[in-house]
Amino acid sequence: MPDYELRRFAGPAIFTEQLDxxxxxxxxxxxxxxxxxxxxxxxxxxxxNAQEPDIVVLSGDFVCHSQEFLxxxxxxxxxxxxxxxxxxxxxxxxSGSDEVRWxxxxxxxxxLDNAWTSIEVKHxxxxxxxxxxxxxxxxxIPRALKGLDPRKPTIGLSxxxxxxDALWDHGVPMVFSGHTHAGQVTLARLHEFIxxxxxxxxxxxxxxxxxxxxRPGAVYVGAGIGAAVVPVRLGARGRREVAVFxxxxxxxxxxxxxxxxEPAPGRAPxxxxxxxxxxxxxxxxxxxxxxxxxxxxxPFAAK
Ligand SMILES: [Fe+2]
Numbered sequence: 001m002p003d004y005e006l007r008r009f010a011g012p013a014i015f016t017e018q019l020d021x022x023x024x025x026x027x028x029x030x031x032x033x034x035x036x037x038x039x040x041x042x043x044x045x046x047x048x049n050a051q052e053p054d055i056v057v058l059s060g061d062f063v064c065h066s067q068e069f070l071x072x073x074x075x076x077x078x079x080x081x082x083x084x085x086x087x088x089x090x091x092x093x094x095s096g097s098d099e100v101r102w103x104x105x106x107x108x109x110x111x112l113d114n115a116w117t118s119i120e121v122k123h124x125x126x127x128x129x130x131x132x133x134x135x136x137x138x139x140x141i142p143r144a145l146k147g148l149d150p151r152k153p154t155i156g157l158s159x160x161x162x163x164x165d166a167l168w169d170h171g172v173p174m175v176f177s178g179h180t181h182a183g184q185v186t187l188a189r190l191h192e193f194i195x196x197x198x199x200x201x202x203x204x205x206x207x208x209x210x211x212x213x214x215r216p217g218a219v220y221v222g223a224g225i226g227a228a229v230v231p232v233r234l235g236a237r238g239r240r241e242v243a244v245f246x247x248x249x250x251x252x253x254x255x256x257x258x259x260x261x262e263p264a265p266g267r268a269p270x271x272x273x274x275x276x277x278x279x280x281x282x283x284x285x286x287x288x289x290x291x292x293x294x295x296x297x298x299p300f301a302a303k
Contacts, residue, residue: 003239003240004043004044004047004225004239004240004241004242005223005239005240005241005242005257006047006051006241006242006243006244007206007241007242007243007244007256007257007258008243008244008245008246008254008255008256008257009207009220009243009244009245009246009256009257010211010245010246010249010250010251010252010253010254010256011174011211011212011218011245011246011247011249011250011251012173012174012210012211012212012216012218012251013211013212013213013216013250013251014153014173014216015153015173015174015247015248016248016249016250018124018152018153018248019124019126019153019247019248020122020124020248021122021246021248021249022054022055022121022122022124022126022246022247022248023051023052023053023054023055023244023245023246023247024053024054024055024056024057024155024176024244024245024247025048025051025053025055025056025057025082025242025243025244026056026057026058026059026176026220026222026242026243026244026245027044027048027056027057027058027222027224027225027241027242027243028058028059028060028061028159028176028177028178028179028222028223028224028225029059029060029061029089029178029179029181029222029224029225029226030044030058030061030062030073030076030224030225030226031061031062031063031064031091031224031225031226031227032062032063032064032069032072032073032076032226033063033064033065033066033068033069033072033226034064034068034069035064035226035227036064036225036226036227038072038076040225040226040240041072041076041225041226042076042079044225044240044242045076045079045080046079047242048080048242049079049080049081049082051242051244052081052082053082053244054082054083054121054122055082055083055084055085055119055121055126055128056080056082056083056084056085057084057085057086057128057155057157057176058084058085058086058087058109058157059086059087059089059157059158059159059176059177059178059179059222060086060087060088060089060090060091060092060133060157060159060178060179061089061090061091061092061159061178061179061224061226062086062088062089062091062092062100062103062104063091063092063095063100064091064095064226065091065094065095065288066095066288066291066292067095067096067099067288067289067291067292067297067299068292068295068297070099070100070102070103070299071103073100073103073104073107074103074106074107075107076107077103077104077106077107077108077109078107078108080108083110083119084107084108084109084110085109085110085111085112085117085128085130085157086104086109086110086111086112086130086157087111087112087113087130087131087132087133087157087158087159088100088101088111088113088132088133088138088159089133089135089159089178089179090133090135090136090159090179090277090281092133093133093136093138093281093285094136094280094281094284094285094288095284095285095288096285096288096289096292096299097138097285099289099292099299099300101113102299102300103299111130112128112129112130112131112144112157113130113132113138114130114131114132114138114139114140114141114143114144115129115130115143115144116128116129116130116144116145116147116148116154118152124153125152125153126152126153126154126155126247127148127149127152127153127154127155128154128155128156128157129144129145129148129154129155129156129157129167129172130144130156130157130158131144131156131157131158131159131163131167132144133159133160134158134159134160134162134163135159135160135179135277136277136278136280136281137274137275137277137278137281139158139160139163141163141166141167141170145167145170145171145172148170148171148172149171150170150171151171152171153247154171154172154173154174155172155174155175155176155247156172156174156175156176157175157176157177158175158176158177159177159178159179160177160179161175161177161178161179161180161201161202161203161208161219161221162201162202162203162266162268163175163177164177164203164209164217164218164219165217167217168209168215168216168217169215169217173211173216173217173218174211174218174219174220174245174247175218175219175220176219176220176222176243177203177219177220177221177222178221178222178224179221180201180203180204180205180221181223181224181227181238182204182205182206182221182222182223182224182238182241200266200267200268200269201264201266202263202264202265202266203219203221203263203264203266204221204264205221205222205223206220206221206257206258206261207219207220207257207258207259207260207261208220208221208260208261208262208263209260210260211251211260212251218260220243220245222241222243223238223239223240223241224240224241225240225241225242226240243257
């Protein structure tokens with residue numbers, strides 16, 4: 001089996017009064033496609049299933065650069081043994097969000113586009129909120145929160161971790177994210193310099209925020225499974241990973257992979273940059289749809 005990190009965490013603390021033994025498995029940035037071998041995708045699902053999670057949450061970037069591998073995506077998604085919830089990432093919007101969403105639903109994933117749902121786990125109710133991708137300008141927090149009961153236990157999904165800050169105050173104390181790939185190359189913590197200072201991310205990899213206290217709010221940034229550009233994963237933090245969260249467990253009930261970390265200073269993208277990213281996503285998706293048509297690919301025919 002390919003090599004993965006399995007990281008375990010408890011919390012947040014507020015759930016200890018609300019939930020009993022709910023296990024969430026989190027994977028992100030699968031990037032099903034040419035760069036990541038199919039057996040790596042399947043191995044990640046098998047490792048996840050072996051943890052016997054009650055639910056699986058996926059925080060986006062299911063594809064790489066094209067619509068060519070949607071049948072593989074359907075296959076991978078269909079292998080999970082628990083209910084699966086997901087949100088889209090920038091690569092999904094760049095490659096054609098309708099097509100990726102269709103493949104995900106075909107694979108049994110409940111895609112949450114600025115929406116929330118409620119699931120029963122072991123006779124307990126858990127709300128799951130999903131924010132669409134902020135990088136490409138598709139996140140709509142007020143819409144996602146509409147009708148959510150902030151008194152009930154809720155977890156959130158957002159491809160971009162920095163969106164978590166705005167969810168914490170509205171009854172979503174735990175958010176699962178991705179996008180950074182933990183820098184992929186993490187020798188000498190160079191990734192934190194590049195992603196924290198150059199790209200401007202506050203949350204690079206792992207657990208941040210507060211799981212306890214009066215204003216609980218935590219975010220977990222997964223290192224991801226696949227790769228979109230650089231097929232290299234070096235250093236412990238950059239390894240492919242599955243994270244398991246025991247909701248309802250006390251923080252300190254078992255040994256965790258690491259404690260809450262301090263965020264990097266971060267730098268929010270300017271309005272101009274955000275506008276450019278929206279246009280970039282439109283252009284890219286049009287181009288990739290045209291490529292798929294030229295190659296005779298029918299994305300809605302994935303098996
Ligand atoms: Fe991404």
